[in-house]
Amino acid sequence: MDGRDWSKFLLPYQQAVEELKIKLKSLRTELKARDEYAPIEFVTGRVKRISSILEKAKRLSVPIDQIETGIEDIAGIRIMCQFVEDIHRVADMIRIRKDLRLVYEKDYITNFKDSGYRSYHIIVEYPVQTSLGSMPVLAEIQIRTLAMNFWATIEHSLNYKYREQLPEHVRERLRKASEAAFALDREMSSIRQEIVDAQQDFEEKSGIVRKVLNDIQGLYFFRRVREAAQFQLRFNELWEQEDMWALAELSQEIQAALARAGKSNSSQ
Ligand SMILES: Nc1nc2c(ncn2[C@@H]2O[C@H](COP(=O)(O)OP(=O)(O)OP(=O)(O)O)[C@@H](O)[C@H]2O)c(=O)[nH]1
C-alpha cells in the first residue's frame, strides 16, 4: 500500500454522490411540481468500498497513484426510469447541465453485454467544493429502466453467490431472462402514452382528493363542525360515484368556506 490516507480518500466521492443524488432527485420533484412529465422514477447512489477499489485497480492494472483517473466508478449514481425513451431524455438532461463535465458515454442498450446487461452509462467529471478548494472527481451515472434494474440486481447477486463463476446453464438462463425483460420494456413502450395519461389522471384525482380532505380538516380546525360534516357527506357520495367534475366543484366550495371561516376567525 502507498502512503495515502484512505480514511480521507473517499470524502470528496461521498460528497459528490450526496450532491448528485440531491440534484437529480430535485429534478424529479421540480418537474412534478410543474405538472410536467418526470422521466426519473428514483435515484440511488453509492461510494465504492476501499477493498473493492483496490481489487478493481489490481484487476485493471491501474497503479495505486492513478486510481482517481483510472477507476471511474468510485462515485456511482443510478437513475431508474419507467420507459426506455425516458433514458434518452435523462441523458439529454445530464448532457446540458453546467455543474458537471461529460467525459464519455457507454450505450449498453444498443450494444448490450454478453451477460445480457443493459443500461446507459455516462461518465462525468463533477467538481466538489472542499475546504481546500475545488476538486474534480469522476462519477459514473447509470441510467436504466425498472426492468433492466431488476435483471441487473438479480444477476449481480447471483454473481456474488457464485463468486463470478456462474455455471453455463445459469448464464444462459440469465441471457434469456434479459431478453424477456427487454421485451417487457418494448411492450411497455408501445403503450407508453396510455400509461402516462392514466398516471397523470390518477395524480390529478389524488391531488383533488387530498385538497378536499385537508380543507375539511381546516373547517374542523375553525370549529365549523356542521359545515365540515356536510361537506364530508357530499364528498363521500361523489367519491362513490367517481364524479371527478363534481368533486372539483366541491373542492372550490370548500375552499371558499374555509376562506370565510379563516376571515371571521381572525376578526374575532
Ligand atoms: N449486474 C451487472 N452489472 C454490470 C454488468 N456489466 C457492467 N455492469 C455494471 O456497470 C459497471 C461498469 O461496467 P463497465 O462499463 O463494463 O466498466 P468497467 O469499469 O470497465 O468494468 P467493470 O469491471 O465491470 O466495472 C459495473 O461496475 C457494474 O455496476 C453485468 O454484466 N451485470
Ligand SMILES: Nc1ncnc2c1ncn2[C@@H]1O[C@H](COP(=O)(O)OP(=O)(O)OP(=O)(O)O)[C@@H](O)[C@H]1O
Ligand atoms: N453507479 C452506481 N450507482 C449506484 N449503485 C451502484 C453503481 N455501481 C454499482 N453499484 C452497486 O454498488 C454495490 C457494490 O458494487 P461494487 O462497488 O462492487 O461495484 P460493481 O460495479 O458491482 O463492481 P466492479 O465495478 O468492481 O466491477 C452493488 O450493489 C452495485 O449494484
